Amino acid sequence: MIFISKYIVPKGFVGITLFPFIFLKKRALKTNKILINHEKIHLKQQKELLIIFFYIFYGLEFLIKFFKYKNAFITYKNLSFEREAYINEHDFKYPKTRKNWAFINYL
Numbered sequence: 102m103i104f105i106s107k108y109i110v111p112k113g114f115v116g117i118t119l120f121p122f123i124f125l126k127k128r129a130l131k132t133n134k135i136l137i138n139h140e141k142i143h144l145k146q147q148k149e150l151l152i153i154f155f156y157i158f159y160g161l162e163f164l165i166k167f168f169k170y171k172n173a174f175i176t177y178k179n180l181s182f183e184r185e186a187y188i189n190e191h192d193f194k195y196p197k198t199r200k201n202w203a204f205i206n207y208l
Contacts, residue, residue, distance in 0.1 A: 118143040139190040181207040
């Protein structure tokens with residue numbers, strides 16, 4: 102389910118997925134199929150890690166990689182979950198054909 106909320110989406114981002122919802126900053130973004138596909142990949146990741154473990158893993162990976170990159174945006178772009186979503190966001194079949202734990206290939 103997709104909602105529009107400029108208050109939930111962090112500054113500098115256009116969308117965020119908080120299982121089972123996708124939040125977008127602007128109504129016009131609902132037609133952005135690539136963005137929606139990217140967020141659907143995150144829904145799959147969150148579901149397979151029982152939601153809470155996704156956030157724990159995401160947070161730990163962010164902290165570890167932040168020490169390496171020393172830049173929040175570069176760290177974000179290099180997180181395994183984000184790399185998987187960005188690399189596959191143009192493949193509209195990917196959320197359905199994606200193998201469980203596929204994010205590990207992007208560590």
